[in-house]
Amino acid sequence: MSSEVTRARADPDRILDFLINAPSPTPQLSEIGLVAEVGDGIAIVAGLERALSDELLQFASGVQGIVLDLEPGRLGVVLLGSSDRVTIGESVMRTHEVVSTVVGDALLGRVVNALGAPSDDKGPIRVQTVRPVEAEAPQILDRQAIARPLGTGIKVIDAAVPIGLGQRQLIIGDRQTGKTSVAVDTILNQKNTDVICIYCAIGQRGDAVAKVIGAIHDGGMSERTIVLAAGDEEAAGLAYVAPYAALTMAEYFSDQARDVLVILDDLTHHARSYRELSLLLRRPPGREAFPGDIFYIHARLLERAGQFTSGGSITVLPVVETQAENLSAYIPTNLISITDGQIYLSPRLVRKNQFPAVDLGVSVSRVGGKAQTKAFRSVAGNLRVTLSQFEELEDFARFGTRLDDATRARLTRGAAVRAALRQAERDPMPAVEQLAVLVAAMEGQFDGLSEAETGTVMATLRQAAACELQDLATRIADNAPLTEDDKTQMIALGRAARASTGGENGANA
Known part of the structure; x- marks a missing residue:
């Protein structure tokens, strides 16, 4: 074909014969619609009868849109750009594609x-x-x-x-x-x-x-x-x-x-x-x-x-x-x-x-x-029970009722556990540090402390757990359960953290 084109260009008399005998180009069907209405992120398009739901349309202004409504003679189109760029009467073409990323x-x-x-x-x-x-x-x-x-x-x-x-x-x-x-x-x-x-x-x-x-x-x-x-x-x-x-x-x-x-x-x-x-x-x-x-x-x-x-x-x-x-x-x-x-x-x-x-x-x-690890599962149940009982008693105690020693102890423990659950933003804690704090709180190591004292004791306990409980951290990652020895060690770390901050007088094992 390229040689025939070359000869036709060299001989002007053969150009007409070449154009007549050349195969016709394949016809391409192109559908064009017009914008009938536009505003506030949507457009109404007329003239695209074969458009499909969720099809991506291309507006002459460069904005794209998604066909959301199919009605006789009109399409409801959601614009993926500013509606200020689209004008009434603007041409719209089908892309035969859906929205992609x-x-x-x-x-x-x-x-x-x-x-x-x-x-x-x-x-x-x-x-x-x-x-x-x-x-x-x-x-x-x-x-x-x-x-x-x-x-x-x-x-x-x-x-x-x-x-x-x-x-x-x-x-x-x-x-x-x-x-x-x-x-x-x-x-x-x-x-x-x-x-x-x-x-x-x-x-x-x-x-x-x-x-x-x-x-x-x-x-x-x-x-x-x-x-x-x-x-x-x-x-x-x-x-x-x-x-x-x-x-x-x-x-x-x-x-x-x-x-x-x-x-x-x-x-x-x-x-x-x-x-x-x-x-x-x-x-x-x-x-x-x-x-x-x-x-x-x-x-x-x-x-x-x-x-x-x-x-x-x-x-x-x-x-x-x-x-x-x-x-x-x-x-x-x-x-x-x-x-x-x-x-x-x-x-x-x-x-x-x-x-x-x-x-x-x-x-x-x-x-x-x-999917919860066995170590966390061993403390989750007691945590919920302690907090639910505390909140119920806390509401009851507001009436000024005289409380017995057991109820007062439960209120003190619940307040300490709730304070131990406080956590600063952008400070996610490793699992072993979380468990050390929770076990210590559940066993009374934070009882009677003020909010500031609780924060200081928790920070000290976290540092100690990160240094001394590395083997336990590995076992927690392998989904091993907490043993009594592990809990005893955490309680001891909590007691030591409280003592180091001057709160040893209120620590109870």
Whole structure:
């Protein structure tokens, strides 16, 4: 063919014959629609009769959109960019693709948006692999029972509300109760593990996300963490897509038999973004003005987590915000029914300066107890009983009733145990240090101490446990139970820590 073209160019008389006899180019069908309406993150497109649900559309202005509504003669499209860039009458083309995001190891240590584009100043991301953000949840035969613990480094959670690798554990509470702090501390506690972490910020302020990024960097986890941010100043469509993109990135690593921790902070903003888009698309509202499929969009998201037969796992900690401690609101009840338990952070405990403010009366783990190490299991039951009895007696004692010595001793012990559960932010504790503090508190080594004295004794005890209980730390990692000798040694360390801080007069074995 190339020689014929050369001869035709050399002989002008043969050009016409060549063009007539040349094969016709293959016809290409191109569908073009027009924008009929636009505003507030959505667009109504006319003319694309063959478009499919969830298909990605390309606008002439460069903005992309997702087909969410299919109606005769019109498409409801969610924009993945600013609606100010889209004008009425603008042409729209089909892409015959669905929304996808980049995945791969190159994302580790980066801050990206919902489509995998970099949001930091570290240059482009050199990734060739692209996956759809929507994927079917693994089947039953592709799953395994949750049997391995995920340490959070937080005493009250690891002991009383344990989390297993592959679990979906909800973090729920009012504003300013420390939900994000619990999630970030859990990420920081993975420093000595092989767990990959993904922090997905949905509808969060830029300064809040910056604080999280700074905490992850200072904690030494930035190289094994992906931060996916869809801020409140961005399009609602990006906030809607963000958690699905985070799970897609996690699935890339779990397919390689790696463990992944995904934080979704928070699904309240995600639900509100979807409600906003649905109302703009004139979908019929239901309870609290949410659309009828709000349960489905979260169920299909969280069902992608689990422990898989490939050896990998995806652990999801979704965050949800309540108002005035109303756990029976629509979105919280939906998520409680989908997940495998919840960690409830109580404003009542916040007012008592109890951080982390985990309410053990409402918090529960429906799966993690099976993955909890034997060492923690030996102290978890007594911890719950002691605190529940203490809180009941504490409420009763407010009436000024005269109490006998046994009741006073129980109140003193409960107050000491609750004080021992206090823990500073960004200070996740190794398992052996947690157990040393809990055993010492349960055996009365913190009884009668002030808040400041308790903190000093705990710090001394942690240092002693880290130095003198290294063999026990290895056995705890191997899921060995605590022996009586181990408990005796921990009690002795607690007594010595109290004596070294000047509180030996109140120590009881």
